[in-house]
Amino acid sequence: MRMLVVGAGSTGGYFGGRLIEAGRDVTFLVRAARKARLQADGLDIVSPFGNASLKPKLITATEIDGPYDVVLLTVKAYSLDAAMKDFAAAVGKGTMIMPFLNGMRHMDVLAERFGAGTLVGCTCHIFASIDEKGRIVQHNRLQEITYGELDGSVTPRIEALDAFMKTGAFGTRLSRHIRRRMWEKWILLATLGSSNALARGSIGEIEAAPGGTHLALRLLGEAVSVTRAAGVEPSEAFLDTARTTLTAKGSPLTSSMYRDLQAGNAVEAEQIVGDLLARGRKAGLDLPLLGAAFTNLMVYQNRISATR
Template sequence: MRILIVGAGSTGGFFGAKLAKAGRDVTFLVRSQRLSQLQQHGLCIKSPAGDIEIQPQLITSTQIQGPFDIVLVAVKAYALDSALRDMDAAVGPDTVILPLLNGMRHMDVIAEKYGADRLLGCACKVATSLDEEGRIVQTGTFNDIAYGELDGSESERIALVHEFMRDAGFDAKTSKTILRDMWEKWTLLAAMGTINCLMRGSIGDVASVKGGREFATRAIDEVVSIVHVVGRALSAPFLTEAHRLLTLEGSPQTSSMYRDLIAGRGIEADQIIGDLLERATAKGMEAPLLALVYTNLLVYQAQLDK
């Protein structure tokens, strides 16, 4: 099988480099700036589990010569529309599209363009970022990816995708509850993003001050109450662990959106916070903390765009 990874940033580059290192047929679809950087320096991962450096197969949108078996979409959510245009020639009748984006809006966008039958659900967990030299830096050791049919069924293509993804240096698994997995990930990202971005600190920073744990608990409960109405029922073990992780004193954990904000980069405010707030509003639900952090992030984004 051949896989096209759309985007060679911190997430797509990480999983793609691992797959290529394991001998899979991996091609990265990139824009001109990243193309030049990777041609000159290669694709490098700095990780506690061991560094990786490869010379990746690279193409731009005009160089796509036909469909791939798998197209893994690994761009920031605000870049999705342009990514779909770039990858269009790579999607054929039997292509499986595997999106690694945050939130759920991207599922509707991709399904509208290519049909829901091309889509698999996917949820990945990895803490990575790009340094100033374009290297992928992994913090922590977790690197999990789960995928499955949206209806929870087993299928031949899931078996083929799993055979391609497994034993490649990260934890890959199939899931019969992939939509719930995705909603749980969104819940965690929205709650953590609210806590980090509104308080401008890590989970531990917030938990250590007077009123911090109470604020974090309110943020979690607000997000969870919305998801239960507009999304999927969340599992009891997930809820217990989410409350523990997001109120843990001494924790250095931060959301990727907060790390982007601190670094002065573009953020996924619309996809992680705004879309959830919009769904809540459509159901007549009040979400004061989400509304507050969303306005806060829009001010930041407007200043960045000047």
């Protein structure tokens, strides 16, 4: 099995690098500048599970020589259109596309471009970044990928993918409920990001402020109502964990979207909050807090877009 990892940032670089360590056939699709840097310096991982220095196979879009068995899509949602053009030549009749993107809009876009049969559902959990030396730094021990067929079946191709991914280098899980898991992750990301954006603080700071817990739980309720309107019922175990996570005293937790906002970078506001809001309104739901959060984030997003 051959895998093409689209993007060699903190997430794609980490998981792709660990697969290379395990002897898997992995190639990174990158821009010319990123290729030059990785060729010169290598791909370095700094992790509590052990550091690694690798010399991965690297190609640019014009160098794709034919279809791959798996395309692991690890770009930000706002880069999806450009990425699809870049990796299109790598998608053949039997190719599986496994996206690490958040929300659900990307699944519709990818299905329209490449066909629904190419898609594998997936959720990814890791906290990593690229430091000033260009190294991928893993900040805690969370590293798990869950994947599965969107209809819940266990097919020969998903079993082959499962065997490919099971290296022992990170957690993997083949799920028969991947669509629900994707929605659950979206609920948590939208609630966390909206809470951070509206209150401009971490979960612990929000909890300590008057009305903070109420804000977080109301946002969670709005996100869950959209999910249920879409015909997906979150598990009680997930909801219990979400309530605890979003109201934990002293928690430093923030969303990656909020960290991007603090750093002055583009944010996935439309994909994580805006699309959830649009789906809910289409279903006739009243979502005042998600609406306020989306307006807040888009004011920021429009401001930085105007300066670039």
